Amino acid sequence: MYDEIFKPINIGNLTSENRVIFPPISTNFGGEDGHLSDLFMRHYERRAQGGVGVLIIENSCVSYPEGKHGAYEPRIDSWEFAEDWEKLTKRMKKYDSLLSVELTHEGWKKKDVDFLSKEKIEEIISDYATAAEIACKSGFDMVEVQGAHGLLINQFLSPLTNNRKDLWGDRTRFAIEIRKEIAKRCGWDFPVTIRLAVDDFKEGGITLEEGKRIATVLQDYYDMIQADIGLGPKELRLEPMAFEQGWRAYLAEKIRPLKVPVVAVGMIREPQVAVNILRTKADMIVLGRTLIADPDWLIKVRDGRIKEIRRCIGCSECIKARHDEDTRIRCGANPEVGREIEIKEAEEKKRVAIIGGGPGGLEAARIAAMRGHEVHLFYDEFGGTLNLAALPPGKDKIKWLIEYYSKELKKYANLEMHNKKAIKGDVETLNPDVVIMATGSKPFLPCPPIRNFxxxxxxxxxxxxxxxxxxxxxxxxxxxxxxxxxxxxxxxxxxxxxxxxxxxxxxxxxxxxxxxxxxxxxxxxxxxxxxxxxxxxxxxxxxxxxxxxxxxxxxxxxxxGLRPFVPFRLDDVPMHIIGDAKSVRNIYSAISEGFEIARTL
Ligand SMILES: Cc1cc2nc3c(=O)[nH]c(=O)nc-3n(C[C@H](O)[C@H](O)[C@H](O)COP(=O)(O)O)c2cc1C
Ligand code: SF4
Known part of the structure; x- marks a missing residue:
């Protein structure tokens, strides 16, 4: 059913084993000094383990400090960093994914490119080529240049930010010269791909018609083109939950056919959506947040275990961490992100009573059961507050999480479900070694409860x-x-x-x-x-x-507002309060605490 996803495809002189690309997703897992960390490497190894065809390391700085994009952006602007990159590529060699890295210069967002001198432009082009050379010599299979999202190459491509009267007023020239300079240093057989703004989504900017023209010119230089969004509103390229799956795949469709693979991106979460896009709109697809939430997506699809996929619900916790807080990314569905640790069998098996079937309780049950504990999960409604959270307009993807846990928890014979509100007596009779209280919160009413009003x-x-x-x-x-x-x-x-x-x-x-x-x-x-x-x-x-x-x-x-709700305590039994029952927050906090406590029991 999903064969399209697993068809090999050529990118330049290389072959990707399937049609899936893990795109650049800044993690902030590196250091402030631009060096890579062990967590950074484990995060990418985990994605490669999942069998993705092409894995592109997050945006990396080609011109420091002027082109830096984010506090923890890795640096690839100087040979001083080559050792880090080599370490990474060595660790990734045991996986089949083609390894790429996104070369990024942020540009000058508040200025047009018109102020740049000819010499400065040539210097930046050389910076891109140096970065590509570092990548090539460090063992990368290819590189991608960031030509979208309002960053420097996009600024050269867009009529909104490039009104130069000299040769650089030919808006594709900058992207072409970068490609040529990379080829000079690494050879034309070292593939270079481009994430391209084919529509600025901004009045006066690149229209899709022009995007097609640009892509047609660039197909002679780049080995793969990803149809992305330009200078326009950020929420179109980091879509909130309500957006429809694959809504912008039409951008790829409209720039086809090209002689190089064309890639669709944006909110592709389920294999059937992926297949539909691959049948009619694009040669490859990007699965970004999809593989953050479940790095084993491809393995599960290949093995027909579709219901076991933990789909990205679009909660934007990763975006909040990266863009609002400029801190390490975290995931509202996958608590392993930012930890990337192995879950080990418990040395001492315990009887664990978990009270509450919301996200915190379900995750605690999953991990405790996985570790071999005897788990008793009490709930009156499976999914708890997730059921409510999924009801407002545009929030139905939250149901995916309930479906995931519902399938997942059935795997464990050592997990007993008690579909009833837990009362103290029930839990006492069970005589648990430990209690996890995940009972959520209750609404707070600061006024008289006038009936029918x-x-x-x-x-x-x-x-x-x-x-x-x-x-x-x-x-x-x-x-x-x-x-x-x-x-x-x-x-x-x-x-x-x-x-x-x-x-x-x-x-x-x-x-x-x-x-x-x-x-x-x-x-x-x-x-x-x-x-x-x-x-x-x-x-x-x-x-x-x-x-x-x-x-x-x-x-x-x-x-x-809501107040934490803890219905009872047991004397002499260790109790851990997690999620909203501890302090009212969100899905991420509940799942993360459920994971953490169950991992250490
Ligand atoms: C937390 C986060 C960080 C991102 N960082 C980058 C980045 O470094 N470079 C880039 O080109 N795009 C970046 N993106 C955009 C993704 O590569 C991708 O285009 C976007 O998430 C849409 O695809 P998806 O719905 O499959 O996640 C980032 C997205 C997220 C959510
Ligand atoms: S944090 Fe939310 S939006 Fe981001 S990958 Fe995880 S589930 Fe998806």
Whole structure:
């Protein structure tokens, strides 16, 4: 069924064993000094173990410090770093993946390229070639140049940022000269591929029609072309969860046919989607976050174990770490990212009671069972809060995580499921050696629970209460409040009141931007710095800037916040509280803590 994925393909004079590329994904696992770390190498080894056809190491700096892109970007600008790269390629040699590295110069985002002198341009071209030479001599099979995402080559390609009147005003020239200089140093048989902005998604920038023209010119120089996005909005190339799978594969389709392989990228998560793209739109596909969440994706597809795939849910935790915090990446679905450790069988087998079937409890159960403990998992709803989190518009990918655990936990005979709310007596009777409390949180209600007027947000999300054509106030503009408002606004007039100066605080920037845009589109009014003072039927009193006012409404939906919930404790039994039961946060924290505690039991 999935044969298309496993067909070999030539890239220059090399052959990729399958059609999958792991793209550059900055990890921040290196050092601030541009050197690589052991974790960095283990992370990539783990991806290569999964049998990916081409593995491209994250963006690496060709001109230091001016072209640096991110605090922990690896450096490939000087021979001083060649030893690190050689160490990496040696470790990767035992895998079949073709090994590449992305050569990046950030450029000058606030300026056009027009200010660069001819000499400076030639110097940068030489920097790219030096970097390629370091890669080639260090044992890489090929290199990729970053010609998209608004970085330097893209800046030369785009009419928005290149208005030069000299020869460099021929916008493909810079990319061509880089390729020629690399060939001079490494030979034409050392393949060079390009991640190309075929559409800037910005008025006045590269249109797809022009992108096709650029790709047609560059096919004479580059050995593979990936159809990517240019200077435009970042959320289009680091898509939030709501985007449809493979939505931008049409970019690859539109620049085909070329005489070199054309690659599609963006939100390709499931093998059937991958196959459909390979049948009609592209020669190869990029699986980025897909392989972060599950490095064994290809092995599972090859072996027909599709339901065992841990699909990337698009939670953007990796993007938050990399782009908002400039810290090491982490994954909301795969707690091994950033750890890359082997799970070892427990030396002393214990009886482990896990209370709660949300993400933290499920992950703890998976790891504890894998390590051979006798595991008892108590839950009243399998998946816990994941079930609720998957209900607002555009959030259904969260269900994938429930499906994953549901399949995964069935593998273990030493794991007993107790589909019931755990009461203290049940757990005591079990006489466990250790208890993991993963009971999540409960909503907090700072106003009287007036019947038929005040409702909890979860009643709305679950469809237990329905509204149409009503005026509704959502109390609390955190993530939960905003997403509940997003659902309600499909059929009602909605106002969000939030005490803080901003709503949806703490969300990853691009996903937040997307959610706020959705709310705006649906006409949701947002009142920040606004405190609920009193509630009477159909009337709320709120205070803003010291002034009180009434808001008339048909209902108040309480999404004021959540409080950790720990239903009981056992005397004399060690207990670990994880996830929201410890402190209210998100899926990543719950899964990560479940993993960590179960790994060390
Ligand atoms: C955390 C993170 C870091 C990324 N770093 C890079 C990078 O170093 N260079 C690059 O060209 N693209 C980078 N990207 C973009 C990815 O290579 C890829 O194009 C994008 O994630 C879309 O593909 P996907 O949906 O398969 O993940 C990054 C993406 C993420 C999520
Ligand atoms: S952190 Fe979230 S978006 Fe990133 S790879 Fe993991 S599941 Fe996907």
């Amino acid at each position: 005040v409702y909890l947000y979860d009643e709305v999300l679950r469809g237990e209460v329905k509204f149409e054509g009503k005026s509704i106030v959502v109390g609390g503009g955190g993530l939960v409040g905003c997403e509940t408002a997003n659902l309600l606004a499909e059929k009602n007039k909605v106002i969000i009141i939030e005490m803080l100066p901003e709503v949806a605080q703490g969300m990853e920037t691009l996903s937040r931007k997307y959610l706020l845009k959705e709310l705006r589109k649906k006409g949701v009014r947002i009142l920040t710095n606004t405190r609920l003072v009193d509630v009477a039927r159909e009337k709320l009193i709120v205070e803003r800037d010291g002034e009180q006012r009434f808001i008339e409404a048909d209902a108040l939906i309480a999404a004021f």
